[in-house]
Every structure is written in structure tokens, then in C-alpha cells.
Amino acid sequence: MSTDEAGPLSVPDSDVEAGRDTEPDTAPDAEGLPVADLIRVVMYADGYGQFTLGRESFRELPENAETARCGDCPVCTVKCPYGVRVAERVSRAQELFA
Numbered sequence: 316m317s318t319d320e321a322g323p324l325s326v327p328d329s330d331v332e333a334g335r336d337t338e339p340d341t342a343p344d345a346e347g348l349p350v351a352d353l354i355r356v357v358m359y360a361d362g363y364g365q366f367t368l369g370r371e372s373f374r375e376l377p378e379n380a381e382t383a384r385c386g387d388c389p390v391c392t393v394k395c396p397y398g399v400r401v402a403e404r405v406s407r408a409q410e411l412f413a
């Protein structure tokens with residue numbers, strides 16, 4: 316299966332072939348939030364209809380995933396090269412699970 320057929324969050328073959336940076340940013344953001352993990356858990360609920368899996372996965376994240384609120388952050392420092400609205404997804408994860 317090519318990566319173009321792998322799903323909406325997969326890296327397109329064209330990006331891999333062009334040598335673009337295709338590594339997801341898994342580092343915590345300016346607030347120390349585990350951004351990639353928060354986007355993953357909200358995708359379980361909103362993308363796949365697996366709310367329970369999302370909630371259980373959220374509970375495995377560091378405590379600040381609940382306590383450091385994205386909505387309180389004045390400027391988002393996370394830029395997604397694929398256009399994912401990071402702050403929106405992180406806020407949604409906290410709205411659902413925190």
C-alpha cells in the first residue's frame with residue numbers, strides 16, 4: 316500500500332520523494348503540552364467514533380494535558396506543514412476529555 320492510500324493523516328508519497336521533512340513534531344509545545352498525543356486522542360473520538368479509546372488514551376498522558384489549557388495560551392507556537400489547526404484540535408481534546 317502506498318502512503319497516499321494510508322489515510323488522511325498519512326504523509327503523501329510526493330512529500331517523501333521530494334525529501335520534505337515528514338517527521339511529525341512530537342515535541343511538547345510552548346505550554347509543555349504533548350501536542351501530537353492530544354491530536355491523536357481527539358482523532359480517536361472525532362475521526363473514528365472511538366470516544367472511550369480517546370478518553371482512556373487521554374488519561375495516560377502527563378497531568379499537564381489536563382491542567383495547561385490551550386485556550387489560555389496567547390500565541391500558538393505550533394505550525395503544522397499539512398494545515399492541521401493544532402490549537403483547535405488540542406482545545407477540542409481538552410474539551411472532550413479534561
Ligand code: SF4
Nearest residue numbers: 344385388391392402
Ligand atoms: S495555542 Fe495551544 S497548541 Fe498552541 S502553543 Fe498554545 S497551548 Fe500549545
